[in-house]
Amino acid sequence: MLEKHSYIVDASDLQLSKLLLINSRQSYREMAESLxxxxxxVHKRVQNLIDSGIIQKFRTNISLGAFSGIQVIIFxxxxxFSLNILKRNLVRDNRYYWVTFGAGNLVYIGAYLHSIDELSEVVAFAKNAAxxxxxxxxxxxxxxIPGKINDLDKTDLQIIRELQYDSRKKASEISSIIGISAKTINKRISILSEKYLVHFTIDWIPNKKSDILAYLHLTIEDxxxxxxxxxxxNASxxxxxxYCMQFSNLPNFLFSVWWVDSFEKLSKLRESxxxxxxxxxxxxxxMYDGxxxxxxxxxxxxxSIKL
Structure with a gap:
């Protein structure tokens, strides 16, 4: 296996990563104008982020809202002592999408629920697995969410499947595989996006670098x-x-993810x-592994493609 090369990440790389997390299908021109x-x-930076292992996939997901699903974080x-052991435990249940290890034996586990009725079971399994x-x-x-899973027809599902692990795949490539025109594919992709039925994003693992990934727990005044x-x-x-994440059951709590290049910078940010x-x-x-x-x-x- 080739070793990932060392790459010094700067503020533009973080902003680029944020753009791709939100919409990994946007063009290089759009990202260049934003930054x-x-x-x-932009092209060189994206390639460097791929080569360094920070961007692992350009992914397309059917939106969680289309399933009326729920996202939870358990920490x-x-x-x-091993991420591999925890991963092996968690993959026995396909509701867990992400796990990160941190200092002080802290672990974060993300899960997608079909409904809130699964919450107790999912939490109990995660507690036991970790x-x-x-x-x-x-x-x-x-x-x-304006669109639901039943709004997707077979052609939509074929298109999404082709984009699943390569959200930047060209419509012309998909056309040659599923047998409809690139123009029709682009039109369908636009409709899927407008109805929030799909999310184009990236598998983003910054802990593959020497920079610091920090998870902040912010307790908010009443x-x-x-x-x-x-x-x-976001403004400052x-x-x-x-990114920041709010939780419906924790009204005085904000979870925030930060990426910095030194402990000195993190210390100054904390004070600020x-x-x-x-x-x-x-x-x-x-955080050091995920x-x-x-x-x-x-x-x-x-x-769905097998049907």
Whole structure:
């Protein structure tokens, strides 16, 4: 296996990664215009992120909302010492999509539920698989989705399947495989996007680099909302903040992912963030290993093509 080469990541790489996490099918020209850099620079940066192992796949998912599904994050202390052991335990259930190990034996596990009725079972399985203690469970917010899974016909599913592990695949390539015109494919892809039936994203693993990936737990004052704090973070610290996540069952909590190049930078950011009005407390957790898992959403695509 070829060793991933060393690559120094800068602010433009993080912004590029954020654009691709939101929509990995957008053109190099669109990304170049958003970042204020050349198309050639975008192309080189993307290739470097791939070569260094930070971008592992350009992925297409049927949106969780189309299934009326729910995202949850489970985190706590583990007695396990190996990510591979935990991965082997979790893959016995295809509802878990992501797991990350951090300092102090902290582990984060992401899961996709078909419905809230599965919550107790999913949490219990994760606690057992990771031997977790001090568990916190965050339930992702619900969003209205105009499109549902039954809106997808066989051709839509064929297109999504071709894009599943390569969201940037050209319509002309798909056309030669499924036998309809590239123009029709592009039109269908646009409709799928407009109805929020698909999400074009990337499998993004920044812990393959020497930079620091930090998960921040922000406790919010009662007079403020997580949304207000997230807005301030995005406005002032977008250069280092990857994304924030709010939980419907934790109204005074905001989960935030940060990517920095030194502990000194992280320390300064902590001091600065602590000064934001509305933040009561900050807990920083350093992450050092992670993996993305296949789930029932991926299996649905495979099974649907066989029908």
């Amino acid at each position: 204020g850099i050349s198309i050639n620079s 706590g202390k583990t007695s396990l 031997d977790l203690s001090e568990v916190i469970v965050g339930i992702g917010p619900s969003f209205p 007079d403020y909302t997580p949304a207000q704090i997230e807005s301030q973070i 610290y977008g250069e280092n903040n990857v 963030i602590q000064s934001i009005n509305g933040i009561k407390q900050i807990e920083i957790n350093m 993996v993305i898992l296949e789930t029932w959403r991926d299996k649905f695509l495979h099974d």
